[in-house]
Amino acid sequence: DLDVVSVFEAVGKHANGEFSDEELATVEACAIPGPGSCGGMYTANTMASAIEALGMSLPNSSAQAAISDDKMRDCFDAGAAVLNLINLGIKPRDIMTKEAFENAITVLIALGGSTNACLHIPAMAHAAGVDITLDDFERIGKRVPLLADLKPSGKYAMADLVKIGGTVPLMKMLLDAGLLHGDCMTVTGRTMRENLEKANAVYPEGQQIIRPLDNPIKKDSHLRILYGNLAEGGAVAKITGKEGELFKGSAKVFNSEPDAMKAILAKEIVKGDIIVIRYEGPKGGPGMREMLGPTAAIMGLGLGKDVALITDGRFSGGSHGFVVGHITPEAFDGGVIGLLKDGDTITINAVDNRLDVDISDAEIAGRKAAWVRPEPRYTRGVLAKYAKLVSTASEGAVTDKYL
Structure with a gap:
């Protein structure tokens, strides 16, 4: 079954030489054949x-x-x-x-x-x-x-x-x-x-789509709420178990989604990397772009089990793999994600629900003292007003919480 996610993953396969131009065009033409929503539990x-x-x-x-x-x-x-x-x-x-x-x-x-x-x-x-x-x-x-x-x-x-x-x-x-x-x-x-x-509805006998309660795919939620020195205000991961429950890797840091996408398609990402995409939160974006492009490209390149991605932005419902989003505080608010450097060791632990970077409190304090908030991407108009009013991702990114 082709759907919208198939297109984004095909972009990664195309970059990897697995799909020709014609094959990519065919996927694009067939993935969304008519009205309706994206086809999965997106x-x-x-x-x-x-x-x-x-x-x-x-x-x-x-x-x-x-x-x-x-x-x-x-x-x-x-x-x-x-x-x-x-x-x-x-x-x-x-x-x-x-x-x-x-x-x-x-x-x-x-x-x-x-x-x-x-x-x-x-x-x-x-x-x-x-x-x-x-x-x-x-x-x-x-x-x-x-x-x-x-x-x-x-x-x-x-x-x-x-x-x-x-x-x-x-x-x-x-x-x-x-x-x-x-x-x-x-x-x-x-x-x-x-x-x-x-x-009085029941599923037909023998169906494989919905498991019985005594034989679940996962005995508890796939939505993991993570805390740690990288997410003092919380972060959200979608871990079904097939990705594993622990990922430790080396940070590769990008200050926007387009920058990360260029690096992924240029094959600059290697096994063991944790891609960090920051300044994409409610205020920094502003508006939290979805990261379907990067996550799907990673899958298309065959790196889904070897690479993780963390962001203060959000994901598409079609994103899957070892991904963590909604990191709070976001980079624009001075969160630790904004202090990360290439090569920092990051641990994502979906058992203990932790997201941490392996640097000392003193190192974090030193980096924070040297950090300078970047200029906002918008200084006038609706998006500028939105960035001024919006709450954190952990609070639902609403604009009237503190009025």
């Missing part, structure tokens, strides 16, 4: 599934083909649901409670969802007046297993999940195991438990 499908689990969209609306009678019917049903909610006097904040956000986090973990959820969910909760932090992802992740064998880390596409019944049977499985709050109100005007009991 950010769009992650958030659609999470919003369904939050109770803010209709049951199974997150798992319907873009061009289908089911989606057409869902569009009509959504209008009827809005009128019903008005008649019942149910408002968004009646649905978007702390427990509902915990349901959303639970389902996106079970599905192997995108690291971008660690930005979007706290930001949505902030807008609803609910306190959700990275610590909630860590707490819930200790008891919720990874069950879905979906791309980018797994084998199957979202269309395959649609064929076996979508997300509702998974949510019923999680509810029966006591992992969901069944009493949460939803946009149907009924509770989560009432919706799932009415659906």
